[in-house]
Amino acid sequence: DSGVTQTPKHLITATGQRVTLRCSPRSGDLSVYWYQQSLDQGLQFLIQYYNGEERAKGNILERFSAQQFPDLHSELNLSSLELGDSALYFCASTPGTPTDTQYFGPGTRLTVL
């Protein structure tokens, strides 16, 4: 158990809908990272938050947004869903220093029908 939790584990929804994925980092970890793993695109970095502030953006679509709350949990919001958004979404956390080990959550599998 990495200590990073993600909910829900599975999510099935329809095109055009909006969903929210939740990530709770390990206790005390300030940085949260979001990744997408799909058959088409492989593994991609989406976005990073550090102590509530956005730190880095990767290949995140404009339809997607994220935030990190004062209790350090993070949410990834996906809207106007398309079939191609079907993927495994991982979050990971680190305490925040550059040499930290990164710990991943179990992922949320999103299926868009």
Add this chain to the structure above:
Amino acid sequence: AQKVTQAQTEISVVEKEDVTLDCVYETRDTTYYLFWYKQPPSGELVFLIRRNSFDEQNEISGRYSWNFQKSTSSFNFTITASQVVDSAVYFCALSFSGGYQKVTFGTGTKLQVIP
């Protein structure tokens, strides 16, 4: 632009054999970071190692070792005396930043260790 190539799509070895997973990268940055991750059949991602471009010293951790060669832009991963539990997809990744953000992943190498 950064690129990571893992030319080996799938590898099968018999338990106790040594196996090397290749990773070749392209970057114009002089400072960069290389990573390896493991994704077992259960699906979770596991961070294995992070190495910066100034440190070409090879690293060994138990049965795992990593060979970083700047001259050939490679960061290969060797598993000695492989075990069934090593069966997984292994991803090599590259980042120009110090942290884990803006990482470019390779397509992964699926390793099957046969008992």
